[in-house]
Amino acid sequence: MSQTATPALGPTFTAGLWKENPVLRLLLGMCPTLAVTAALKPAITMGGCVIFVLICSNIVVSLMRNLLKPHLRILMFTLTIATFVTIADLILKAFVPDMSAALGPYVPLIIVNCIIICRAEACASKNGLVVSVVDAIGMGLGFTLTLSVLASIREILSTGKLLEVSVMPSGFVPWAAMGMPVGAFITLGLILGLVNIITKKAS
Amino acid sequence: MSKVKFFMAQSWLLIVAALLFGVLLAGAQTGLDPFIKANEQKKLSDSMALLITDAKTFELAAQDVEVPMGKKTVLSKVYKGVTESGDIAGFAFVAEGAGFADKIKLVIATDPTFTNYMGYKVMFSNETPGFGDKIKNDYYSQQYIGAPIQRLELTKAGDNLVIDERIVAISGATVSSDAVIKIFNTFGRKVKSQLQTKGVIQ
Numbered sequence: 001m002s003q004t005a006t007p008a009l010g011p012t013f014t015a016g017l018w019k020e021n022p023v024l025r026l027l028l029g030m031c032p033t034l035a036v037t038a039a040l041k042p043a044i045t046m047g048g049c050v051i052f053v054l055i056c057s058n059i060v061v062s063l064m065r066n067l068l069k070p071h072l073r074i075l076m077f078t079l080t081i082a083t084f085v086t087i088a089d090l091i092l093k094a095f096v097p098d099m100s101a102a103l104g105p106y107v108p109l110i111i112v113n114c115i116i117i118c119r120a121e122a123c124a125s126k127n128g129l130v131v132s133v134v135d136a137i138g139m140g141l142g143f144t145l146t147l148s149v150l151a152s153i154r155e156i157l158s159t160g161k162l163l164e165v166s167v168m169p170s171g172f173v174p175w176a177a178m179g180m181p182v183g184a185f186i187t188l189g190l191i192l193g194l195v196n197i198i199t200k201k202a203s
Numbered sequence: 204m205s206k207v208k209f210f211m212a213q214s215w216l217l218i219v220a221a222l223l224f225g226v227l228l229a230g231a232q233t234g235l236d237p238f239i240k241a242n243e244q245k246k247l248s249d250s251m252a253l254l255i256t257d258a259k260t261f262e263l264a265a266q267d268v269e270v271p272m273g274k275k276t277v278l279s280k281v282y283k284g285v286t287e288s289g290d291i292a293g294f295a296f297v298a299e300g301a302g303f304a305d306k307i308k309l310v311i312a313t314d315p316t317f318t319n320y321m322g323y324k325v326m327f328s329n330e331t332p333g334f335g336d337k338i339k340n341d342y343y344s345q346q347y348i349g350a351p352i353q354r355l356e357l358t359k360a361g362d363n364l365v366i367d368e369r370i371v372a373i374s375g376a377t378v379s380s381d382a383v384i385k386i387f388n389t390f391g392r393k394v395k396s397q398l399q400t401k402g403v404i405q
Contacts, residue, residue, distance in 0.1 A: 035332065067216050076220060083224040087231045094238035097246070104336070105304065105329045181333065 006127065009134050016138030023146040024195045028114040032106050033147060034184040040163055043151035045099045047144025049088045049107055054116055054136040056084040061124035062132035068125060077120040078111070085110045115143060146191075153187050154178045243326070247297065247310060250324035251282060254312035257292040258284025264294060268397045270390055272300070281394060281403070284312075291315040294398070297326065298390035303378040305329035307338070309386055313352060317395045317404050320387070322348040328379075335379030343380065346370050352391045355384050 022028045029050070036042045060080045061068075068076060089107045092100035100107065110116065119139055124132040152162060158179030160168035177183050251261050264283040269276050277299070284292040293315055299308040307328045312321035323344060330336045337343055342363060349366040356369050357380055363371040372380035398404045 064216065064220070069213060069216070072213070072217060076217060079217070079220055079224060083228060086228055090231050090235045090239070093242065094235040097239075097242040104332060 007131055012131055013134050013138040016142035021142045021146060022115040022139055023143060028118055029143060031109060036103060036106050037147055037151040037154055037184055038179045039155045040148060040151045042099060042102050043147040046103060047147050049110060050143050051140030052088050053081060053084045053110055054119060054140045055133060057081045057116055057120055058124040058132040058136040061120045062127060062129050065125045077117050081116050082111045115139060150187055154183050158183060246326060250310040251295040254295060254322050254324060255284035255293040257286050259287045260285050264403050265398060265401050268394055270393045272389060281398060293321050296394055298386045300382055300386040300389060302328055302330050302382045303335045304331060307382055317352060320347050320350045320352060330379045334376040337373045337376055338379050338383050343373050352395055355387050357381050357384050
């Protein structure tokens, strides 16, 4: 893999939060974004798992970047990601079994999450360890924050609660649809529209 | 360059990485397995307590209960729920079978005479969210409370409040509905006959 000029750490970190936010700007990781954002707790757990896998896979890919054969790199990335996803899944089963059951197949599905393979290909396979770790943290936090915002909106509107604490006035009638897949699509669509408006105004 | 040398030059990193990751996974599995097993045991105890509400404690009634599943035989443990006065409140056992996406693992409870089911709880499943995972919902699972321990049948239309050997399927999740019935049909009568053979029930 070819070496490129070392990017600055600050912009690398903040890119994942806004400019290259994996969900809002790159539209990656749509499956968990839509599936696990009915409530805040599973969304944060999913975000934590993605951060763990991103950091571990970026470290491994960065360390072996000079040894990678171009035609075998996707295979190596998948092998690396699958290993850390399996470990994340085992950790959840061991220490947060209720959350593991709530997330169901979506934790193993992180293996095919485009964000992780994208960062392995676009960043870790071309940069050193520090840049790769900073990129993983920035992208992971960007993903987690986006999921958390989506999940907060959906949980509040569908139950009137946030993290099982009532936050709406007593007369509030919950919108059950917001807890269903339709609520995920509507909320994501509105947020994407808002982000587009903000971006256009800024440019 | 010989074929072997070419193969090794191309794939040595993949082979080494696969070995290292294998060791890493084995270590993680070994280290975390006691916690996972303890969680499963707690979930089993909690599920049995929810199904057999009169039981104060649960004791192992029989182990290595053989249940043939196709070409292989599964060994199941059967627990009995004991009331405060020492009477048997019911039996419970773990049963499993193939679901739509992955295996389904259930805790099935029966009455003390092994005549009727007392219901089930899902220990593990990866059925499709919003469809197959409705096997955890009351609409479907309550049809098994009081159902006779005989061959159960799946029906696509009917009254789910009528408790008999016919179970009304979940709309859009016939495979998952059928999988649960197959688990009951595979385990229910086999476990009963094994317990009769072992003298645990009459």
